[in-house]
Amino acid sequence: MGEGAxxxxxxxxFDLEKLNQTYHMFNDMAAETVPGEDESIFxxxxxxxxxxxxxxxxxxxxxxxxxxxxxxxxxxxRLRSAGGVLLGKTNMDEFGFGTFGTNSGYQVPLNPFxxxxxxxxxxxxxxxxxxxxxxxxxxxxxxxxxISCPASFCGVFGLTPTYGRVSRYGxxxxxxxxxxxxxxxMDVGHLRRFLPIISGADPRDPTSCAQxxxxxxxxxxxxxxPEDSLNGVDGDVLETFxxxxxxxxxxGIEVTTMPMPALRFALPAYYVLATSEASTNLARYCGMRYGxxxxxxxxxxxxxxSKTRSRYLGQEAKRRVLLGTFTRMVGFRDRYYMKALATxxxxxxxxxxxFEEHDLVLTPTMPFLPPLFADIEGMSPLDTYKADGLTVPxxxxxxxHLSAPCGYVDGVPVGMQFVSPHWxxxxxxxxxESWNGAHPPMRPEVIL
Amino acid sequence: xxxxxEVHVQLxxxxxxxxxxATSAEEPNTAICPTCLGLPGSRPVLNRRALELGLTIARxxxxxxxxxxxxxxxxxxxxxxxxxxxxxxxxxxxxxxGQFILDGKKIRIRRVHLxxxxxxxxxxxxxxxxxxxxxxxxxxxxLVEIVTEPDITSPSEARRFVTELLKxxxxxxxxxxxxxxxxxxxxxxxxxxxRVEVKNVQGLRNIERALKYEAVRQVKLLKAKRxxxxxxxxxxxxxxxxxxxxxxxxxxxxxxIGEPDLGVFHIRAMADALEIREGPMETMVRLVDKHGVQETxxxxxxxxxxxxxxxxxxxxxxxxxxxxxxxxxxPITASWSKLEPRLDEVENEVVAAIISTTxxxxxxxxxxxxxxxxxEGRDLETIQAPxxxxxxxxxxxxxxxxxxxxxxxxxxxxxxxxIGQIMQATKGSYSSRDVVAAVMSALRKRx
Numbered sequence: 001m002g003e004g005a006x007x008x009x010x011x012x013x014f015d016l017e018k019l020n021q022t023y024h025m026f027n028d029m030a031a032e033t034v035p036g037e038d039e040s041i042f043x044x045x046x047x048x049x050x051x052x053x054x055x056x057x058x059x060x061x062x063x064x065x066x067x068x069x070x071x072x073x074x075x076x077x078r079l080r081s082a083g084g085v086l087l088g089k090t091n092m093d094e095f096g097f098g099t100f101g102t103n104s105g106y107q108v109p110l111n112p113f114x115x116x117x118x119x120x121x122x123x124x125x126x127x128x129x130x131x132x133x134x135x136x137x138x139x140x141x142x143x144x145x146x147i148s149c150p151a152s153f154c155g156v157f158g159l160t161p162t163y164g165r166v167s168r169y170g171x172x173x174x175x176x177x178x179x180x181x182x183x184x185x186m187d188v189g190h191l192r193r194f195l196p197i198i199s200g201a202d203p204r205d206p207t208s209c210a211q212x213x214x215x216x217x218x219x220x221x222x223x224x225x226p227e228d229s230l231n232g233v234d235g236d237v238l239e240t241f242x243x244x245x246x247x248x249x250x251x252g253i254e255v256t257t258m259p260m261p262a263l264r265f266a267l268p269a270y271y272v273l274a275t276s277e278a279s280t281n282l283a284r285y286c287g288m289r290y291g292x293x294x295x296x297x298x299x300x301x302x303x304x305x306s307k308t309r310s311r312y313l314g315q316e317a318k319r320r321v322l323l324g325t326f327t328r329m330v331g332f333r334d335r336y337y338m339k340a341l342a343t344x345x346x347x348x349x350x351x352x353x354x355f356e357e358h359d360l361v362l363t364p365t366m367p368f369l370p371p372l373f374a375d376i377e378g379m380s381p382l383d384t385y386k387a388d389g390l391t392v393p394x395x396x397x398x399x400x401h402l403s404a405p406c407g408y409v410d411g412v413p414v415g416m417q418f419v420s421p422h423w424x425x426x427x428x429x430x431x432x433e434s435w436n437g438a439h440p441p442m443r444p445e446v447i448l
Numbered sequence: 449x450x451x452x453x454e455v456h457v458q459l460x461x462x463x464x465x466x467x468x469x470a471t472s473a474e475e476p477n478t479a480i481c482p483t484c485l486g487l488p489g490s491r492p493v494l495n496r497r498a499l500e501l502g503l504t505i506a507r508x509x510x511x512x513x514x515x516x517x518x519x520x521x522x523x524x525x526x527x528x529x530x531x532x533x534x535x536x537x538x539x540x541x542x543x544x545x546g547q548f549i550l551d552g553k554k555i556r557i558r559r560v561h562l563x564x565x566x567x568x569x570x571x572x573x574x575x576x577x578x579x580x581x582x583x584x585x586x587x588x589x590x591l592v593e594i595v596t597e598p599d600i601t602s603p604s605e606a607r608r609f610v611t612e613l614l615k616x617x618x619x620x621x622x623x624x625x626x627x628x629x630x631x632x633x634x635x636x637x638x639x640x641x642x643r644v645e646v647k648n649v650q651g652l653r654n655i656e657r658a659l660k661y662e663a664v665r666q667v668k669l670l671k672a673k674r675x676x677x678x679x680x681x682x683x684x685x686x687x688x689x690x691x692x693x694x695x696x697x698x699x700x701x702x703x704x705i706g707e708p709d710l711g712v713f714h715i716r717a718m719a720d721a722l723e724i725r726e727g728p729m730e731t732m733v734r735l736v737d738k739h740g741v742q743e744t745x746x747x748x749x750x751x752x753x754x755x756x757x758x759x760x761x762x763x764x765x766x767x768x769x770x771x772x773x774x775x776x777x778x779p780i781t782a783s784w785s786k787l788e789p790r791l792d793e794v795e796n797e798v799v800a801a802i803i804s805t806t807x808x809x810x811x812x813x814x815x816x817x818x819x820x821x822x823x824e825g826r827d828l829e830t831i832q833a834p835x836x837x838x839x840x841x842x843x844x845x846x847x848x849x850x851x852x853x854x855x856x857x858x859x860x861x862x863x864x865x866x867i868g869q870i871m872q873a874t875k876g877s878y879s880s881r882d883v884v885a886a887v888m889s890a891l892r893k894r895x
Contacts, residue, residue: 051489071482172488177708205491207711276705280521283532284486301527328703
């Protein structure tokens with residue numbers, strides 16, 4: 001950890017070390033400070049699964065302890081060359097496997113609005129930093145809702161661009177067909193300023209090379225809510241969401257509902273695809289070329305690999321590797337993996353239908369308030385997976401989406417999530433700006 | 449006996465299949481990068497040239513080429529495989545249902561696909577103290593895998609198949625000349641019902657040895673009324689035997705899923721635009737069928753060089769097949785090693801010399817000498833001495849051979865002796881017409 005690292009934001013200086021002692025948002029911190037008042041220089045953080053030359057990249061996993069990548073992720077490199085100074089790497093659920101930030105091999109970030117509650121996951125530290133540090137820009141990553149969820153729980157804007165908009169070069173993979181790098185911030189102006197910087201084709205990630213130009217000017221007039229989406233949403237969240245809908249109507253936006261029955265298949269399909277891909281991505285971590293290794297080399301590679309993986313991978317990582325390996329097996333592949341691929345197409349076409357008549361699809365972001373750590377311990381894996389029911393569908397479909405703070409229950413934030421058609425991030429930026437104008441988010445009281 | 453082969457051949461590209469590292473390097477672990485080391489956050493980017501070469505091979509074997517193709521992760525744990533999955537093609541090979549004609553017999557090709565090679569494990573150190581080191585220079589080297597149907601009926605035919613396949617590949621896509629030792633094959637063989645797969649046999653000779661051993665082993669088992677187990681075996685080169693592979697070593701369930709980082713490639717236009725050079729086999733068949741060349745001679749011509757074959761075909765049109773065979777198998781083959789590198793420059797003159805000879809404007813000796821001169825790069829026009837010289841040579845020759853003048857008085861054909869001698873002495877530097885003219889005029893003066 002760097003000593004005396006400070007964040008200089010909006011004229012205020014923060015002692016990062018002290019902040020981190022309270023909130024646990026950073027996993028590894030830079031020793032750099034930025035003196036002066038140069039407007040073009042800004043500070044940002046990167047989720048721990050983004051590769052950076054000067055800091056460790058451990059993706060929240062013990063198995064990557066000590067790993068310093070020899071290259072910068074494209075998104076990080078682009079921010080640096082635009083004048084960005086990297087403050088640190090933010091804590092996360094191991095490899096992105098989690099909804100609350102609690103599956104970290106390192107520290108678990110605490111919710112800035114209530115330290116007894118979770119930040120949400122998996123970009124937990126990113127949302128926490130964006131909430132606590134004024135003017136902060138956090139790079140997050142979403143596979144199945146890992147930007148929206150913590151943005152909602154920490155009361156910040158979380159923008160997840162279209163799949164392929166931001167190069168994934170240098171992103172430590174969870175599910176390659178789902179992973180998207182995006183932004184978390186309390187300062188809505190950052191979205192318009194920084195999205196164009198991290199976007200754009202990168203020859204080192206072929207999936208980024210088919211994108212149309214980013215168009216930021218857009219208009220939002222009609223928003224639709226999927227009928228079933230409010231089932232299972234807690235009463236206090238629902239009430240806050242209903243009030244937000246009224247505010248939207250006052251802003252001249254027409255809000256209607258329509259049935260979107262296929263969205264409920266998104267969750268199982270997502271978990272099959274994400275774990276299938278994850279189980280192949282995690283195969284490389286075996287204590288041979290980087291990261292933790294177990295000391296006994298004098299054995300066959302099979303037991304050596306097993307021992308390293310057993311010791312340094314967390315519980316949820318093991319669960320997802322096993323799930324994903326199972327769904328790829330001969331005899332199950334057609335029943336699970338192939339069927340999930342077909343379901344993804346179904347979800348995409350359901351959204352396409354909704355977008356024929358509407359500019360955005362709207363739901364609450366999470367079905368409940370940021371949970372207390374004490375309550376999370378009692379949740380089964382299935383309960384946790386179900387919490388992703390509203391954030392997973394746009395992620396599975398590769399659609400851009402935005403979580404915006406829409407109200408507070410007992411001082412704890414509630415978020416709403418807008419989804420827009422592929423490549424139309426401009427609608428979300430416009431929506432965020434006009435919403436922020438009428439209903440700016442509350443800042444948490446910073447405890448040092 | 450039924451034999452099916454899965455042949456792996458390295459494609460001749462300068463960079464690897466999914467990164468820009470060089471495909472050749474002197475020192476271990478010098479041609480490596482984050483991608484071919486599988487570092488977290490690295491990504492594959494397809495080498496277009498490798499795709500083109502793969503499609504060329506698929507079309508050469510008359511495979512059906514799909515509109516779209518993609519790559520697949522084949523997951524297994526082995527220390528030389530940095531990501532612990534190989535990027536290969538499972539459900540969308542670049543070619544399917546092709547064929548290869550081997551000595552007039554059709555060997556059906558099941559599929560052709562691309563994949564990357566793992567690194568190499570090296571055991572080093574004194575006996576008893578060996579350690580394993582891994583060289584990742586090979587990691588990511590582009591391979592094409594060609595899978596046959598079980599249409600091969602003997603180990604020697606399998607060897608011939610691979611030999612002829614490599615010849616074609618060398619000519620059509622420029623596969624390296626050391627292909628015969630570096631080629632690897634999985635060999636499937638069944639003498640009766642059950643099939644045995646001998647994995648990862650390296651080199652032409654070993655492919656035949658492994659299959660021979662396996663055929664004998666299976667026959668012995670059957671004679672002893674013992675079952676042949678359906679299993680995977682490996683070939684131990686030193687002892688020349690196949691042994692059962694440990695179950696773990698070749699796990700059957702690779703858990704194939706699509707490679708999401710590469711996406712789908714629409715290859716129809718690329719495949720259609722490729723110009724496929726004719727392979728030696730096809731040329732040979734045409735030399736036999738169209739030009740009436742004996743098969744052994746045709747094989748000799750194409751195996752010498754495909755440009756020799758094309759020179760032959762040109763001559764066959766200009767001077768007829770018989771004369772073309774005589775010239776090509778005779779003087780041209782004799783000078784071929786020197787002629788081939790200069791062929792682009794002198795081909796027209798070579799053809800012109802042969803036409804002159806067959807039409808009687810030039811003697812055979814003269815034609816042969818001219819071809820030699822062209823092969824050696826002697827420029828006839830500049831080396832040719834001024835006219836005076838040849839007259840001097842004729843005069844001194846007649847001075848040394850006074851009896852020839854007398855013979856000439858009796859019979860003019862005696863002049864041929866002088867002409868022949870001087871032609872040989874001047875090695876074709878002068879045209880026969882000039883020599884004849886010089887000799888005749890000198891002799892007539894002396895009568």
